[in-house]
Amino acid sequence: MYKNxxxxxxxxxxxxxxxxxxxxxxHMFVIGSVNLGPAAFDxxxxxxxxxxxxxxxxxxxxxxxxxxxxxxRLLMVHYFHLTNQRQSLFYAAFAIAALLTVAGGIPIIxxxxxxx
Amino acid sequence: xxxxxxxxxxxxxIVRIQRFNPDVDKKAHMxxxxxxxxxxITLLETxxxxxxxxDGTLTYxxxxxxxxxxxCAMNVNGKNMLVCKVPLRDVAKNxxxxxxxxxxxxxxxxxxxxxxSFWEQYERAKPWLVPPEQMPEKEFRVSPxxxxxxxxxxxxxxxxxxxxxxxxxxxxKKYYGxxxxxxxxxxxxxxxxxxxxxxxxxxxxxxxxxxCHTIFNCIDACxxxxxxxxxxxxxxxxxxxxAAFEAERAERLKTIAEPIKK
Numbered sequence: 001m002y003k004n005x006x007x008x009x010x011x012x013x014x015x016x017x018x019x020x021x022x023x024x025x026x027h028m029f030v031i032g033s034v035n036l037g038p039a040a041f042d043x044x045x046x047x048x049x050x051x052x053x054x055x056x057x058x059x060x061x062x063x064x065x066x067x068x069x070x071x072x073r074l075l076m077v078h079y080f081h082l083t084n085q086r087q088s089l090f091y092a093a094f095a096i097a098a099l100l101t102v103a104g105g106i107p108i109i110x111x112x113x114x115x116x
Numbered sequence: 117x118x119x120x121x122x123x124x125x126x127x128x129x130i131v132r133i134q135r136f137n138p139d140v141d142k143k144a145h146m147x148x149x150x151x152x153x154x155x156x157i158t159l160l161e162t163x164x165x166x167x168x169x170x171d172g173t174l175t176y177x178x179x180x181x182x183x184x185x186x187x188c189a190m191n192v193n194g195k196n197m198l199v200c201k202v203p204l205r206d207v208a209k210n211x212x213x214x215x216x217x218x219x220x221x222x223x224x225x226x227x228x229x230x231x232x233s234f235w236e237q238y239e240r241a242k243p244w245l246v247p248p249e250q251m252p253e254k255e256f257r258v259s260p261x262x263x264x265x266x267x268x269x270x271x272x273x274x275x276x277x278x279x280x281x282x283x284x285x286x287x288x289k290k291y292y293g294x295x296x297x298x299x300x301x302x303x304x305x306x307x308x309x310x311x312x313x314x315x316x317x318x319x320x321x322x323x324x325x326x327x328c329h330t331i332f333n334c335i336d337a338c339x340x341x342x343x344x345x346x347x348x349x350x351x352x353x354x355x356x357x358x359a360a361f362e363a364e365r366a367e368r369l370k371t372i373a374e375p376i377k378k
Contacts, residue, residue, distance in 0.1 A: 002219065002281045003194060006332035010283060013329075074330050078353075083346045086332045 005090040013070050016063035023060055054112035058105040065104075066097035124154035129208045131162060133174065134216040136223050144223065146214075147171075159199040159207060159215070160188055163227075176227040183339060186275025190227055191216040196277035196337040218280035233285075234276045237292050241319070243299035246311045256308050269302030269347065271340050278344055281337035283329065290323045294334035294344035297325060301347035304354065313358065320355030328352075 001007065026048070033044040073093040076082050082089060129151055136144040149166045157165075160178055167174045176199075179185040183201040190199050192207050193214050207213045217223050222230040258266075278294040279285055285293050292300070300319045304312045319325050325348050334344040 001286070002196070002283065002333045002337070004333065004336050006330075006336070007283060010329055010331045077330060077345075078349050081346060081349070083332065083335060083343055083349070086335070086345075 005087050009070055009073075009090050009093075012066060016067040016070075019059070019063045020067060023063075051112055054108060057108050058101065061104045061108070062097065062101040065100045066094070069093040069096050124156060126152050127155050127205060127208070128152045128211060129162070129204060130212045131166060132212060132214040133163075133166075133227070135174075135226055136217075137173070137225060138223075153204065155205055157204050159192065159202050159204050159213070162204050163199065163215070174227075175225045184273055186273040186277075186339075189218055189275040189277045189280075189339070191218055191280075196281050196339075198275060198277075198339045201339060218276060220280050220282070220286045221276075229280075231276050233289050234279045234293065234295065237279070237296040238274065238299065241292060241296035241300040242311075242315065243296070243303065245303065245306060245309055247308055248310050258307055262305070262307055265305050266302055268342055269298050269305075272298055272342055273340060275339060277337040277339055278334035278342075281333040283331050283333060284327055288323075288327065291327050292319065292324050294328075294348065297328075297351060298342065298344045298347045301351050304351065316351070316355045316358045319351050320359060325352045325355055 030041075030044045030048060033040045070093050073089045076089065077086070131149045131151055132146050133149065134144050135141070135147045149170055151162060151165060151170075153162055153165060160181065163174065163176055167176075176188070176190070178188040178200060180187075181200045183198050186198065188199045189196060192199065192202065193209065196218060197207075199215070204213065215227065217227045217229045218231075221233060224230050272295060274295060276295065278298075279296075282291075282293055284291050297319055300315055303309045304315050304319075309315075328345070328348045330345060330349075332345055335342075338344070
């Protein structure tokens with residue numbers, strides 16, 4: 001496969017896209033149980049209150065912000081003729097996503113450690 | 117080891133070449149050739165040296181040797197390039213260089229590939245000019261700005277480096293590919309052409325501009341430094357405008373025969 005920053009961004013976009021679809025299905029599985037009564041809802045909610053899911057929440061945050069900023073990057077290329085800045089834009093989108101993941105991930109970890 | 121008689125400083129390089137003989141091999145394999153060659157030699161000249169002095173069965177394509185025919189496009193260290201244009205010292209990292217045929221198209225033998233799908237898509241894009249019926253007495257007047265816009269697409273040598281670097285092509289051979297769409301862009305922007313609407317309808321179809329994932333491989337692969345992605349983005353905008361206009365018109369046609377409401 002031909003590898004450069006464009007290919008890396010393409011793979012990440014696909015990967016995060018699939019991850020978000022899986023999350024959405026799980027989200028509906030949990031939230032949808034509200035129609036089955038409070039006990040069913042609590043039971044399903046308890047399934048996703050483990051530390052593993054807390055860590056996965058950081059992954060979810062990373063997927064959301066990367067996917068979003070990669071989309072913004074592509075819109076900028078489309079509307080502002082920025083193909084020559086393709087590598088800089090990829091690094092910028094990646095850096096912003098990483099920064100926001102760290103900024104949002106720390107409270108998630110602290111919340112997981114301290115409980116709540 | 118192959119050597120050449122020269123006064124230039126020599127460099128020793130291991131050239132790793134992907135080999136495939138359809139009569140013998142079930143799958144491709146890599147073969148190393150250790151060569152001692154002048155420092156300024158091109159990669160194509162190195163391949164010629166290997167063929168002439170080490171292994172006469174090595175098969176590759178070449179013609180003009182001046183980076184204009186596009187026949188010697190190959191994948192070198194993972195990047196597509198014209199081997200007649202690139203000096204060996206620029207690609208021999210740590211004394212090694214890896215040469216493979218262009219990707220995503222069938223291999224005929226060793227470094228020679230079957231470009232049929234590339235040419236099919238090229239023809240599908242109707243790269244020729246469809247001039248008006250009434251020809252001017254002397255000449256078409258095309259502004260310098262319009263000529264400038266067309267120059268880039270006209271510089272394409274159709275080597276297939278962009279097409280065989282495109283990840284979308286890897287998965288979908290019905291996709292037009294960057295080279296064909298660069299040519300379509302050239303004709304859409306050409307003020308002499310009489311069928312830009314038809315062209316936009318074609319490239320706006322399911323195998324066209326909206327299939328591009330904006331991966332930019334085509335720009336990185338082009339040995340002429342062209343920008344097919346920008347051409348595709350421009351065609352996208354124009355195709356969107358055209359589709360919006362067609363949709364509005366279709367809506368209007370639904371009510372055109374209705375009586376005026378009072």
